[in-house]
Amino acid sequence: QVQLQQWGAGLLKPSETLSLTCTVYGGSLRGFYWSWIRQTPGKGLEWIGEINHSGGAFYNPPLKRRVTISVDSSKNQFSLTASSVTAADSAVYYCARVSRGFQYFYGMDVWGQGTTVTVSS
Amino acid sequence: ESVLTQSPGTLSLSPGERATLFCRASQSVSTTYLAWYQQKPGQAPRLLIYGASNRATGIPDRFSGSGSGTDFTLTISRLEPEDFAVYFCQQYALSPFTFGPGTKVDIK
Numbered sequence: 626q627v628q629l630q631q632w633g634a635g636l637l638k639p640s641e642t643l644s645l646t647c648t649v650y651g652g653s654l655r656g657f658y659w660s661w662i663r664q665t666p667g668k669g670l671e672w673i674g675e676i677n678h679s680g681g682a683f684y685n686p687p688l689k690r691r692v693t694i695s696v697d698s699s700k701n702q703f704s705l706t707a708s709s710v711t712a713a714d715s716a717v718y719y720c721a722r723v724s725r726g727f728q729y730f731y732g733m734d735v736w737g738q739g740t741t742v743t744v745s746s
Numbered sequence: 747e748s749v750l751t752q753s754p755g756t757l758s759l760s761p762g763e764r765a766t767l768f769c770r771a772s773q774s775v776s777t778t779y780l781a782w783y784q785q786k787p788g789q790a791p792r793l794l795i796y797g798a799s800n801r802a803t804g805i806p807d808r809f810s811g812s813g814s815g816t817d818f819t820l821t822i823s824r825l826e827p828e829d830f831a832v833y834f835c836q837q838y839a840l841s842p843f844t845f846g847p848g849t850k851v852d853i854k
Contacts, residue, residue, distance in 0.1 A: 670791070670834060670845035685842040719790050730838035732781040732802060736790035 627652035631720045631737035633705075637744045643707040647720030647737050654678035654698055658723035660733060661694060661705045663716035671716075675723055676703055710744045717741050748773045748837050750846035758854040765822040767849045769835035774815045779839035782811055782820045785848075786831045794833075795820065825851070 633645035647659070660675035674684035676694045684692055688707070696703045707714060717739045724731035749772040759765055769780075777798035783791035793802040795811035798818055808823040822829055830853050835846040 669847050670836075672843045672845070683841065721790075724796075725838070728776075728778060730779045730781065730796060732793040732796035733783075733791070733836075734793045734796075734802060736792070739790050 627735050629720050629735055629737040631740055633740055635741055637710050639711055639744060639746055640709055643710050643714060643742060645718055645740055646702055646704045649701045654696060654701060658725060659703045660721045660723050662719045662721060665716045712744050715742060715744045747842055748840045748844055750835055750837060750844055752835060752846040752849045754849060756850045756852060758852055759825055760854045761825050761827055763825050765825055765851055767820040767833055769818040769846050771816045771837055775837045775839045777814055779837055780818055781836045783834045784831045791834060
C-alpha cells in the first residue's frame with residue numbers, strides 16, 4: 626500500500642523560501658505524476674503543480690514564477706519550493722499521487738497527511 | 747481556467763437519507779477528467795469517484811457519480827454516519843487543474 630509522508634518548515638517569515646518534501650513509501654515514482662496542492666479557507670483547494678519521475682514538471686501559471694517542483698528518484702521523493710512567500714501563501718499543503726493514462730485521469734488517489742504552513746512576521 | 751461551482755453549499759440531512767450534490771463547470775469537461783473527493787476535518791481529501799462515474803478502490807457502492815459536459819452529480823444513496831463530510835469535484839481536463847469550492851453534508 627503506497628503511502629506519502631511529507632515534511633517541511635511550518636512557520637516562515639515574509640520573503641523566506643518555503644520548502645516541503647514528500648517521500649513515497651511502498652511504491653515507485655515511475656508511472657505516475659506527483660502533485661502539490663494547497664488549501665485555504667478562502668480559496669479552497671488550489672493545484673500548485675506536478676512532476677513525473679523523469680523531472681517533467683508543469684505549474685499553475687500564477688505561481689509558476691515562484692514555485693519549483695523537483696524529484697529525487699534515488700530517495701523516492703519529490704519536493705516543492707516557493708520563493709518570496711507572503712501571508713497569502715499560508716495554507717495546508719498536500720502532496721498527492723496522480724494516476725493518469727492516455728487521455729484518462731484516474732484521480733489523485735494517494736495523499737500525504739498535509740503540512741500547515743504559516744507565513745508571519 | 748475552468749471554474750467549477752458546487753451546489754448546494756451545505757446539505758443538511760439525516761442518516762439514511764439520500765444526498766445529491768452538484769458540480770457545474772464553466773467549460774465542458776470530458777467525463778474521463780472529472781473526479782470527486784471526500785474530506786473530513788483534519789484529514790486530506792480522499793478519492794471517491796474518477797471518470798465521473800467510477801468508484802475508486804474501497805469506496806462503497808452507495809456512492810455514485812454521473813453527468814457529462816458541464817453538469818455532474820455525486821449521489822450518496824443512504825447516508826451513513828461516516829459520510830458527513832465535505833465533498834469536492836475536480837477537473838483535470840484543462841490546466842490549471844481546478845477544484846470546486848465544496849459541498850458540506852452535515853447532520854440535520
